[in-house]
Amino acid sequence: MTERTLVLIKPDAVARGYVGEILSRIERKGLTIAALDLRTASEDVAGSHYAEHAERPFYPSLLEFITSGPLVAVVLEGPRAIAAFRQLAGGTDPVEKALPGTIRGDFGLESQQNLVHGSDSVESAEREIALWFPALSSI
Ligand code: RTP
Ligand code: MG
Numbered sequence: 001m002t003e004r005t006l007v008l009i010k011p012d013a014v015a016r017g018y019v020g021e022i023l024s025r026i027e028r029k030g031l032t033i034a035a036l037d038l039r040t041a042s043e044d045v046a047g048s049h050y051a052e053h054a055e056r057p058f059y060p061s062l063l064e065f066i067t068s069g070p071l072v073a074v075v076l077e078g079p080r081a082i083a084a085f086r087q088l089a090g091g092t093d094p095v096e097k098a099l100p101g102t103i104r105g106d107f108g109l110e111s112q113q114n115l116v117h118g119s120d121s122v123e124s125a126e127r128e129i130a131l132w133f134p135a136l137s138s139i
Contacts, residue, residue, distance in 0.1 A: 003081040004034065006128035008117035009072035011065065013107075014038075019072055022103055022116060025088055026076060035075040035133050041067050048131055058112065065112055073132045082125055085118040 009022050026033070041049070046066045053059050076085055091097025094108025094115075108114045119125035129136055 002077060002079055003122065003125065004129060005076050005082045005085050005119045005125045006117075006132055007074040007076055007085055007119075008066075009074065010113070010115055010117060011069040011071050012113040013115040014070050014072060016107075018107060018115065021107075023074075025103060026074075026085070029084060029088055031076045031078040031081055031084060033074060034077045035073075035136055037073050037133075038070050039073060040070050043067060045131060049128060062112060075129055075133055075136060082119055082122065086120065089116045089118050 007026070009019055013019065013022060023033070043063065046063050047054075050059065050062055050066070053062065056062075078084060088103055090099055090102025090104040092104075092114060093111045094104040098105035098108065098114075100106060103116050104114045119128050
């Protein structure tokens with residue numbers, strides 16, 4: 001079934017010059033880029049994006065990180081796009097969870113600065129696409 005998912009190439013990945021590498025992995029997997037934009041997230045958008053983590057101890061530092069510089073927001077389309085991108089990303093902790101061959105496993109060291117975000121369910125994808133790309137969400 002064709003799905004959409006919201007991906008963020010986080011500020012650490014942009015600063016380190018991994019945008020091309022990450023987009024290349026997405027394209028080689030066969031996922032389609034439906035929207036793409038370089039922008040710096042506002043406190044409001046970042047807070048809303050990560051609202052589920054509002055009570056977690058790492059939340060303030062996560063917001064500081066995600067708003068710290070430009071990121072690339074992307075909408076991907078394809079069969080099982082949500083799970084397919086999370087497979088490419090690897091687990092949250094780049095050392096303990098993500099396997100070599102994944103984006104986080106190959107390029108990350110820290111649980112926070114872990115290069116990418118991908119929606120974790122159809123409901124999250126709909127919410128996140130509406131937040132980052134309001135003009136796309138009604139299509
Ligand atoms: P994401 O939402 O960014 O795709 O990542 P995820 O599903 O793999 O991980 P999640 O549990 O939703 O956590 C969201 C983001 O918060 C940061 N984090 N830091 N310091 C820590 O222990 C910690 N744990 C999570 C990461 O940037 C993670 O991607
Ligand atoms: Mg998550």
